Amino acid sequence: xxxxxxxxxxxxxxxxxxxxxxxxxxxLVWTWLSLDSLVDRAxxxxxxxxxSWWLRQAACxxxxxxxxxxxxxxxxxxxxxxxxxxxxxxxxxxxxxGRNSPAQASPAEQTYRAWILWKREGWKPWATHSLCxx
Numbered sequence: 089x090x091x092x093x094x095x096x097x098x099x100x101x102x103x104x105x106x107x108x109x110x111x112x113x114x115x116l117v118w119t120w121l122s123l124d125s126l127v128d129r130a131x132x133x134x135x136x137x138x139x140s141w142w143l144r145q146a147a148c149x150x151x152x153x154x155x156x157x158x159x160x161x162x163x164x165x166x167x168x169x170x171x172x173x174x175x176x177x178x179x180x181x182x183x184x185x186g187r188n189s190p191a192q193a194s195p196a197e198q199t200y201r202a203w204i205l206w207k208r209e210g211w212k213p214w215a216t217h218s219l220c221x222x
Contacts, residue, residue: 135200146202148220149211150174174202180213 153175172190184204211217
C-alpha cells in the first residue's frame with residue numbers, strides 16, 4: 089500500500105492558526121471566569137451577611153438620614169457635615185476604618201462601615217434612630 093505524503097497546505101496552516109486562537113481564547117475566558125469567582129469570594133469575605141432585621145433598621149436610618157436631600161444618594165451632605173447614604177462625619181468614618189470620603193465609597197462599603205459603628209455604639213450615633221423606633 090502506498091502512502092501519500094503531502095506538504096501542509098496554506099489551508100492546513102490556517103486551521104492551525106484558527107485552533108491556536110481558539111485555544112488562547114478559551115484559556116483567557118477560563119482565566120477570567122476563575123478570577124471573577126475569586127473576586128466574588130473576596131467580596132463575600134470582606135462584607136458579612138447582615139441579619140435581615142438589621143438591614144431593615146439600616147434602611148430606615150438611611151431613609152431618614154437622607155430624606156429631603158436631592159441628587160445622588162452617595163453625594164448627599166447635611167448641614168452637620170455628614171456625607172454618604174448614612175451621613176457619616178469624616179471622623180466617624182475614619183474611626184470605623186473608612187478611607188477617603190464616605191461619599192466616595194460604594195453603598196456596600198458604607199453599609200459595612202455602618203455595621204461596624206452599630207456594633208460598637210448601637211443606633212445612637214444617628215440622630216434619626218428614634219424615627220425608626222430603634
